[in-house]
Amino acid sequence: MADDDRGETLADLGEFTVIDRLVEGRLHAPIVLVGPGDDAAVVTAGDGRIVVSTDMLVEGRHFRLDWSTPHDVGRKAIAQNAADIEAMGATTTAFVVAFGAPGATLGDDALRLSDGLWDEARTFGASIVGGDLVAAPQWVISVTALGDLEGRVPVLLGGARPGDLVAVIGDLGRSAAGYALWLKDIHDFDGLRRSHLVPAVPYGQGRMAADAGATAMTDVSDGLLADVRHLADASAVGVDLLREALAADHGAVAGAATATGEDPWAWVLGGGEDHALVATFPGAVPDGWRTVGRVVEGPARVLVDGAEWTGDTGWQSF
């Protein structure tokens, strides 16, 4: 029993009661052969391969509970992991989630986190098939995403060739703009502030890009310049980006840049966490993707309008 009216905590409820509440009543996709509650889950791997990626989110570093609701945190954790699977040209099918939190965390907040995980996963038909719940000094959410290539060749970082077009689908600079607004306590630009809390990943577009013949692909987690640089390094090519082709992204954050006194191009070119997809195509770019540059001969480097970019280039973990 709780000793006040805040509601029962994880310490009040105990690990197994909390887990029972988190998994109760969740509807699993048919690919889930054994769901939560056993030593491990069993999931179908349609074409005899599985795509796998993991990301950890730490309270105070990757999210703040005075900005994000637990539901937002759950959605973000799923979104950023699914983006990595998308970037291989695969469909995300299942997740396992390890959650560390203080014993004083409300059971209801853990449930809202789980609801956020499930609500985001459900938008593309995936299930949360297992997890772990442990005590930790702050919230830590570690998500592993599994994906199915459905017979496709995985789209790697290293396949871009000179002459390919570089194209993007999804937002650029919105999360960075939102972060600046939150930091400066500016309450306008609600859409941008939301973008920082929960990215809008272009689900299904990784598969579309693979089917359209993408030669290389990644998601924009560290910032466009940084992530394209990884692709350029792995492919041993240069990439020339055109700011003119990014005018819509610039326009979407220009007002917030004025309000915060920051450079909108630093957000568009250097801001991460929107989890747009960027890919290279030898031929036509798929519907909905916008061409933002082209691949040129090496050395590996990223140019903006033909020149080195000297502004911000993204985030470092340490």
Added chain:
Amino acid sequence: MADDDRGETLADLGEFTVIDRLVEGRLHAPIVLVGPGDDAAVVTAGDGRIVVSTDMLVEGRHFRLDWSTPHDVGRKAIAQNAADIEAMGATTTAFVVAFGAPGATLGDDALRLSDGLWDEARTFGASIVGGDLVAAPQWVISVTALGDLEGRVPVLLGGARPGDLVAVIGDLGRSAAGYALWLKDIHDFDGLRRSHLVPAVPYGQGRMAADAGATAMTDVSDGLLADVRHLADASAVGVDLLREALAADHGAVAGAATATGEDPWAWVLGGGEDHALVATFPGAVPDGWRTVGRVVEGPARVLVDGAEWTGDTGWQSF
């Protein structure tokens, strides 16, 4: 550059340099189609299914860096996750590992952790195929294990039937004994102290049990009574354990129990983290397994020598 002679830290080196050092020169098994360095890894899933489980270890809660070396922590993280895959009757093939640590962590300590992960995984032929490295206020290691059932039916918690024999392979009570010795700063009983830092998982025996017709199985992570209770609940059966059959485990910890003033039976019956396997068999028990009791009609409960056990029954996360 480091500003003292302790060596370079994660903050000095930066995320990407550290990751490069952690993955450099590791030899991957043939099942790894795409290894670390891309947005996600790709691993073969031989029989069209994948077994998946995740566990999080938090510094101060699941390990202490004044007791364990970083190498020990890596081995333990792999061992406890692989035990969950074993308990399904599968072979563990691959892992992804998310590592959170303070920026002041030495790069060499991160490398030693990675060496521990790899050294343990290599004992059963598995690879670390991907990961994440983030800043966190303390060490947090979150491991996801993938396994291959190789055509077997997964061995679940819920398949035990009255008349089955209950059998164990692996250690019981050693980790709990070691923990008491570490806590009380007693420097004898080196083997038990080591058992607490790195469990000795009976790798390959989950598959053996499945092939021998095991009807239910789990690994002993919370303590024999607690884990057999999960099996009894899921199977709606009773289990009667015989202390006489656990005499060897009792004997292995009796000296340490005398030295610490604790009850050796509490360790053998209630101590977790050794990650022995416990399974039920309708017929003969496989070589190397020891029969420790039998399955009886419900209600779901666990008896010791025919009576309710009133001592310790394991660990709670909160």
